[in-house]
Amino acid sequence: MFPGLPPARRRLRAVRHQLRRRRRLIAATLTAVAALAAVRTWAPPPPETVEVLVAARELPSGTRLGADDLAVRAYPAGLAPAGAASAAAGRVLAAPIGRGEVVTDVRLVGPGLARAQPGQTIVPVRLPDAGVAALLRAGDQVDLLATDPGTGEATLVAGDVTVLATPRGLPDGPVGGSGGALVVVGASAEEAVRIAGAALTQFLSVSWQR
Structure with a gap:
């Protein structure tokens, strides 16, 4: 390739020639690496997530939750529902819940359910018929x-x-002298007064539709 030159110089010139030919490729590669580093530097960090409990399947009201009824899912911190329950195993659902829905305090029997509706009062009601x-x-x-x-x-x-x-x-059936059975309801303050007054002199019963 370079006649008349000593072998060492010919090899050096060949190396330089190859470097010149590949200079553009090396420069383009370095530019791409620098651009990628810049993008990673300026890209926003991944959103912060929190772990929440969701229903593993559709569950009816009155279900006492077990570990197999619940699953843990990662939610963006800004989208996680307020009042998401941190522990729900062993607690009772106050309303039906669909698969994948977040389990919140207002879905569970307890003080959170009453707090979900301003002005609601927790009232024990004795029914004469335990059935x-x-x-x-x-x-x-x-x-x-x-x-x-x-x-x-x-x-x-x-x-x-x-x-x-x-x-x-x-x-099942009336329990007479044993005093019936207690249920707990949520009512307004005015209704709570009426319920307490009626319970002193009258028999309380319920009617409902599902």
Whole structure:
């Protein structure tokens, strides 16, 4: 390639020739590397996420949640629902929930459910028939009726109150001297006063639709 030159100089010139030919390719490669580094430097960091509990499948109201009913999902911190429950196993659903929906405090029986509706008061209601109480589920919307034991006349005491908790393991039918069964409902302050007054002199019962 370079006749008349010593072998060492010919090799040096060949190397220089190859370098000149590849200079553009090397320069283009270095430019691309620099551009990629700049993009990575200026790109925004990945969004911060938080772990939340979601329903692993569709669950009806009144379900006592087990570990297999729940799954953990990563949510962008700014999109995670307020009041997402940090622990829900062993608690009872107050309303149905669909697969993948975030489990929040207002979905669970407890103080959070009452706080979800401003002005709601938690009221224990004793029903004389434990069998009726056993038919109720947390999350049901019911009407509370008071029946006068003397005349048998029934009047509406409170409408569309939310059942928050129901008794477990009760026998069917009236329980007489054992005192019936307690259910817990959420009602307005005015309704709570009427319920308490009616419970002193009348028999309370419920009606509802599902």
